[in-house]
Amino acid sequence: MKAKRLFSLLLAGVMTSTLLAGCGGNDTPAASASGASSSAADSDLAKVQEAGKLKIGYTVYDPMNYTDPDTGEFTGFDTEFAQAVCEKLGVEPDFIEIVWDTKQIELEGGNIDCIWNGMTITDDLKAAMSISDPYVQNTQVVVTKTENKDTYSDYSNLIGKTVALEAGSAAQSVAEEDENLSQANLVTVSKQTDALLEVKSGTADAAIFDKTMAENMIGEGTDFADLTICGVFHEEQYGIGFRKDSDLCDKVNEIMAELKSDGTLQALADKYGLTLAE
Incomplete structure (x- = not known):
């Protein structure tokens, strides 16, 4: 009886070890697959x-x-x-x-x-x-009415004046850090084109604008023929x-x-x- 009982205990131990080994074997591929899946999900x-x-x-x-x-x-x-x-x-x-x-x-x-x-x-x-x-390469420029070009080419003359610019733009960042323009009344608009409309209508004295866009939207033959660039403000990329x-x-x-x-x-x-x- 003792021998039979000993054999049963040994058999149970072998089966337990096998089951544990089987579980451990399944863990490794699953973890690996999970890692691969996580990597793909992050891509x-x-x-x-x-x-x-x-x-x-x-x-x-x-x-x-x-x-x-x-x-x-x-x-x-x-x-x-x-x-x-x-x-x-x-x-x-x-x-x-x-x-x-x-x-x-x-x-x-x-x-x-x-x-x-x-x-x-x-x-x-x-x-x-x-x-x-x-x-x-790009440049921020100051745009104003042609009649004011010489006046506002000196940015100190914009202190206390209204300057329009796009909210969240590079123009806003550099204007807020500039010695003169930071003292202007900076008015934010949702689009750069709205800044031009502010100047055209006279509700703003100037606008800070991307040169790439300004050169395509203002001057002779455009809807903003009476506007011009009065100065280069900031180089950027x-x-x-x-x-x-x-x-x-x-x-x-x-x-x-x-x-x-x-x-x-x-x-x-x-x-x-x-x-x-x-």
């Missing part, structure tokens, strides 16, 4: 390729993203640039109009995959998101914004380098009158 690039489209946040900004009044076609430097990148990614571009001041909320909330709209690279934005390599540490940023940088190398970006810059970043 913006994988999500975009799986969805088959890249959601691009933009505002109407001639010559970057706008509708051609003659053809009705949505076009622009950034529009064509994004289309070329999407072609290499094997996805379709999905352009989604946003309010510029809420761009980070839209990005972090997943409503868009990137901000691709002549976005000025700043230290604050670099801390909040991943930004592509610079691709276009444009970049594309992605969620912090997004692998999509690295991939777009890789494709951007290819498009620079093969001349595609230079051809677009020539077409839209822009200067590529060095």
